[in-house]
Amino acid sequence: MSDQPLIQADRAVPPPATTTPTGGRRRRLRLLSRTDRVVITLMVLVPLLLVTGFVWLPAAATVLLSGTNWDGIGPLNEIEFVGARNYDDVVNIYPPFVPAVQNNLLWLAALFVVATPFGMFLAVLLDKELRGSRFYQTALYLPVVLSLALIGFVWQLLYSRDQGLINAAFNSNVDWYGDSNVNIWAVLVASGWRHVGYIMLLYLAGLKGVDPSLREAAAVDGASETRTFFRVVFPVLRPINIIVLVVTVIESLRAFDLVWVVNKGRNGLELLSALVTQNVVGEASRIGFGSALATIMLVVSLVFITVYLATVMRENRE
Structure with a gap:
């Protein structure tokens, strides 16, 4: 009989709180100020735009132009595709x-x-x-x-x-x-x-x-x-x-x-x-x-x- 209150008290103790990785990331994002979020966004977005504009888009245009006979002077609507x-x-x-x-x-x-x-x-x-x-x-x-x-x-x-x-x-x-x-x-x-x-x-x-x-x-x-x-x-x-x-x-x-x-x-x-x-x-x-x-x-x-x-x-x- 004397052990009963102890068992009930032990059961009443809530389990330790666990934080999932997703929840932890969301909590850390909430702790960031608005200025920090803007800076992080710019640090990701600006290099991405530069790489896309100066590397990937010119590379894609080069592949497309390799199938044409354009001389670089004539209008774009007169470009003739010649395949391979x-x-x-x-x-x-x-x-x-x-x-x-x-x-x-x-x-x-x-x-x-x-x-x-x-x-x-x-x-x-x-x-x-x-x-x-x-x-x-x-x-x-x-x-x-x-x-x-x-x-x-x-x-x-x-x-x-x-x-x-x-x-x-x-x-x-x-x-x-x-x-x-x-x-x-x-x-x-x-x-x-x-x-x-x-x-x-x-x-x-x-x-x-x-x-x-x-x-x-x-x-x-x-x-x-x-x-x-x-x-x-x-x-x-x-x-x-x-x-x-x-x-x-x-x-x-x-x-x-x-x-x-x-x-x-x-x-x-x-x-x-x-x-x-x-x-x-x-x-x-x-x-x-x-x-x-x-x-x-x-x-x-x-x-x-x-x-x-x-x-x-x-x-x-x-």
Whole structure:
């Protein structure tokens, strides 16, 4: 009998209040002032409008115009849709297209096989916190801050046929930018010089995030530094590797400034981006034909971007 009031009192205690995630979010939104809600809305809406207006709408217009023969001057109501004829002309009867594809592939191979491993090697060295590493890191990253057009002018001081440092040092008379047999290699060296600093920074950021206990465990097992890097550290850098792959592909596709400064993408320096510019804003404006070239570049870029996004989303789910 004496336990009865205690049991009733225990039953009278209400259960602890629980807040559902949705209810919690609504409560937090109610706590925000009107000014905060306006600021958050603008922070989301303004970038969305800018991306839509300057990226997605022009991309969609490019795809649509690639099926027309519009020259960019005539009225819009006179645009004639020609279907896939522009793509057929690009592949079959446009002579610069094949050299441009070859040069873009060569650009990709040079950045991926030479510049990227070298940037990773420099990142590994700087990660050791050597004396003066801050200075070297800044010096190696400095070219990334410069535009490719400015880099073209800088390397002109080295490549100039009459007053260039290279010809003066080796007592030669090579026209590095004018000779179609060597100008692509000269431009690739200048582009790789900039790309190395970018890749170095990406890998250096990734190496700083590697758990030190992994290296310590490998050292206890007697693994060398080289074996530790390739067997332990490098697999951990998988997200960085994917980013580097996507960045390298996009860099090789959108390479434009450097060759345009040299000779407007002609005489051995044909690139897809230069061909697009020549046809869209060149002397003979062919918006439809240039849009077909731009659409080809867009499709290739989207393939690698989609692979990157799918990989990131899968890792987040895991």
